[in-house]
Amino acid sequence: MQNALMELVEKTSMRESVPHFEIGDTVDVHVRILEGDKERIQIFNGVVIARSGAGVREVFTVRRIVAGEGVERTFPVHSPRIADIAVKRSGKVRRAKLYYLRDRVGKAVRLKERVRGKATEAEAAAVRTQKREARKAKKAAKIEARAQRAAEGPKPRAKKGASENGESSPEGGES
Numbered sequence: 001m002q003n004a005l006m007e008l009v010e011k012t013s014m015r016e017s018v019p020h021f022e023i024g025d026t027v028d029v030h031v032r033i034l035e036g037d038k039e040r041i042q043i044f045n046g047v048v049i050a051r052s053g054a055g056v057r058e059v060f061t062v063r064r065i066v067a068g069e070g071v072e073r074t075f076p077v078h079s080p081r082i083a084d085i086a087v088k089r090s091g092k093v094r095r096a097k098l099y100y101l102r103d104r105v106g107k108a109v110r111l112k113e114r115v116r117g118k119a120t121e122a123e124a125a126a127v128r129t130q131k132r133e134a135r136k137a138k139k140a141a142k143i144e145a146r147a148q149r150a151a152e153g154p155k156p157r158a159k160k161g162a163s164e165n166g167e168s169s170p171e172g173g174e175s
Contacts, residue, residue, distance in 0.1 A: 010056045015078045021060075023048055023098060024091030024111050029062060029075055030084040041083055044073055047091065047111065049098035063101060065109070070102060090114040 021027055028045040046064030049072070053059050058077040063070060075082060091111035101109055 013056050013078065018077055019085050019087060021048060021085060021087045022090070023051060023096060024093035024114070025087050026089040026091065027062060028084075028086040028088060029073075029082060030086070031075070032081045032083050045088070046071075046073075047098070047101065047109075049101055050096075063098075065105075 025048050026045065027048055028043050031042050031044060033040050033042045044062060044064070046062040048060055049063045050061040051058070056076075056078050059074050060077060061072055061074045063072045065071070090113060092114035093111060
């Protein structure tokens with residue numbers, strides 16, 4: 001009786017739609033901030049390093065680096081203060097809690113990206129191919145520009161002590 005009543009109360013407090021996100025995903029959490037009589041949305045973006053609880057008590061922790069310092073915020077999933085949770089990138093991890101990221105800095109914090117579904121794999125392969133082709137084109141343009149500069153020959157350099165009208169004496173001194 002009491003458990004059924006608790007479940008009913010919890011279901012009324014839960015959000016209708018919570019986007020699917022997992023540990024390792026990079027998310028933007030849109031939080032409603034009340035300042036006096038005004039309300040604004042503040043976006044906190046980072047990597048989901050932990051998720052725990054169930055039902056109304058479910059929470060998740062997001063970590064990001066701000067001015068060289070790690071900042072973590074824990075949000076209740078079903079909080080009315082959360083306006084939106086947008087998944088920006090899916091990370092490929094093999095742990096339930098990513099607390100080891102606290103000890104890492106710089107590039108060591110990066111996570112591999114997870115590709116979901118066959119259609120998504122095809123899209124990801126197409127994007128990789130486009131990036132590869134763009135790199136090849138950029139490299140070819142760079143080589144072509146270098147070859148063109150070499151064909152033009154070295155630029156004449158102004159000698160030290162050149163006069164104001166652009167002429168210089170053979171000795172390099174005053175005439």
